[in-house]
Amino acid sequence: xxxxxxxxxxxxxxxxxxxxxxxxxxxxxxxxxxxxxxxxxxxxxxxxxxxxxxxxxxxxxxxxxxxxxxxxxxxxxxxxxxxxxxxxxxxxxxxxxxxxxxxxxxxxxxxxxxxxxxxxxxxxxxxxxxxxxxxxxxxxxxxxxxxxxxxxxxxxxxxxxxxxxxxxxxxxxxxxxxxxxxxxxxxxxxxxxxxxxxxxxxxxxxxxxxxxx
Numbered sequence: 327x328x329x330x331x332x333x334x335x336x337x338x339x340x341x342x343x344x345x346x347x348x349x350x351x352x353x354x355x356x357x358x359x360x361x362x363x364x365x366x367x368x369x370x371x372x373x374x375x376x377x378x379x380x381x382x383x384x385x386x387x388x389x390x391x392x393x394x395x396x397x398x399x400x401x402x403x404x405x406x407x408x409x410x411x412x413x414x415x416x417x418x419x420x421x422x423x424x425x426x427x428x429x430x431x432x433x434x435x436x437x438x439x440x441x442x443x444x445x446x447x448x449x450x451x452x453x454x455x456x457x458x459x460x461x462x463x464x465x466x467x468x469x470x471x472x473x474x475x476x477x478x479x480x481x482x483x484x485x486x487x488x489x490x491x492x493x494x495x496x497x498x499x500x501x502x503x504x505x506x507x508x509x510x511x512x513x514x515x516x517x518x519x520x521x522x523x524x525x526x527x528x529x530x531x532x533x534x535x536x537x538x539x
Contacts, residue, residue, distance in 0.1 A: 350405050403439070411526070
């Protein structure tokens with residue numbers, strides 16, 4: 327675990343620690359920075375009820391730390407959703423999906439009252455798009471979706487050897503114009519066969535914590 331990831335994980339725990347209540351459900355994202363957060367959160371597991379997780383990997387780590395994992399279907403709401411990002415712009419729009427979990431991440435984020443994004447300084451950008459945009463696609467639609475992405479100006483590449491927790495595939499897309507993130511998020515999700523894309527403009531974080539080291 328890098329010092330920057332541990333640093334921002336500690337920041338996030340400090341941000342929510344005095345707000346935890348016995349019946350509170352947290353939302354937990356996916357990735358190495360979130361893994362650091364889970365490690366730090368374990369010491370506070372007696373102060374909240376449990377968590378809804380965005381991936382099988384995070385669920386396993388939470389359970390190993392004694393934190394109960396709930397299905398989103400079984401909870402009434404989520405107070406805080408904590409997750410990382412691959413890029414964050416000046417308006418808190420994100421690109422996520424480097425870990426192939428962005429669909430479930432977006433669902434859990436949409437259910438939370440507050441989304442807290444935790445990143446290191448390298449993830450802060452002036453404009454989204456240097457990081458290839460992950461798009462989850464139903465396997466049977468992959469070629470059809472790829473052609474329509476090309477028509478939008480994008481260059482799609484299949485992420486080899488990767489399937490999502492929903493058993494779908496990931497196209498990593500370069501060269502799309504993301505100057506209007508909401509517009510592109512909507513246009514992509516209107517393409518039949520796309521499950522969801524990694525632009526978080528409609529469900530962006532209310533708080534972005536950046537590592538101090």
